[in-house]
Amino acid sequence: EPEVTQTPSHQVTQMGQEVILRCVPISNHLYFYWYRQILGQKVEFLVSFYNNEISEKSEIFDDQFSVERPDGSNFTLKIRSTKLEDSAMYFCASSEYREIPLHFGNGTRLTVT
Amino acid sequence: QKEVEQNSGPLSVPEGAIASLNCTYSDRGSQSFFWYRQYSGKSPELIMFIYSNGDKEDGRFTAQLNKASQYVSLLIRDSQPSDSATYLCAVKTNAGKSTFGDGTTLTVKP
Numbered sequence: 001e002p003e004v005t006q007t008p009s010h011q012v013t014q015m016g017q018e019v020i021l022r023c024v025p026i027s028n029h030l031y032f033y034w035y036r037q038i039l040g041q042k043v044e045f046l047v048s049f050y051n052n053e054i055s056e057k058s059e060i061f062d063d064q065f066s067v068e069r070p071d072g073s074n075f076t077l078k079i080r081s082t083k084l085e086d087s088a089m090y091f092c093a094s095s096e097y098r099e100i101p102l103h104f105g106n107g108t109r110l111t112v113t
Numbered sequence: 114q115k116e117v118e119q120n121s122g123p124l125s126v127p128e129g130a131i132a133s134l135n136c137t138y139s140d141r142g143s144q145s146f147f148w149y150r151q152y153s154g155k156s157p158e159l160i161m162f163i164y165s166n167g168d169k170e171d172g173r174f175t176a177q178l179n180k181a182s183q184y185v186s187l188l189i190r191d192s193q194p195s196d197s198a199t200y201l202c203a204v205k206t207n208a209g210k211s212t213f214g215d216g217t218t219l220t221v222k223p
Binding site: 033035041042043044045048056058091098100101102103104105106107 | 213
């Protein structure tokens with residue numbers, strides 16, 4: 001069964017550094033999402049992306065965050081200047097149509113020290 | 114009011130019993146409703162989805178939706194220890210954003 005793949009599985013970075021989290025959505029999917037989950041807390045929506053542009057973003061997704069689909073397969077989340085509170089599991093998800101369920105990747109655990 | 118609210122849990126049931134998980138949502142324009150299972154340290158995994166009022170059954174799982182009451186539930190029959198996980202209710206609006214509840218942790222005791 002097709003999968004959403006995320007790399008790396010774990011990223012450690014120092015506060016103030018830039019990080020890029022990478023995702024390869026399922027190939028025929030058109031809608032792409034980033035979610036995050038701080039340890040022990042709920043899954044939080046960050047951003048949705050369709051037709052090469054952001055379709056919706058949450059209040060968490062401030063100017064420090066950006067997303068890009070640099071080619072036909074990758075979908076990236078960039079955090080420009082990481083803060084301690086950015087430490088979380090970041091999940092990429094995709095769906096073929098807007099209404100149907102999300103397929104989640106295995107996540108990237110980001111640790112900011 | 115939270116957009117998606119789940120019974121706080123944790124919920125503990127004996128093996129073989131029925132586990133009942135509940136979720137309410139605030140946006141009347143919500144169209145799609147999902148239940149995900151999340152094991153500790155893992156990503157959410159889809160269990161059931163439902164779009165229309167009524168019941169939808171898939172094996173041991175039944176999702177129930179009542180749009181008038183803005184309520185969706187998940188019943189797990191013949192609960193197994195492997196069902197022990199956190200269950201996430203997610204609601205998708207017309208805008209396409211999925212909002213998750215806090216989750217209910219279920220423990221099935223052998």
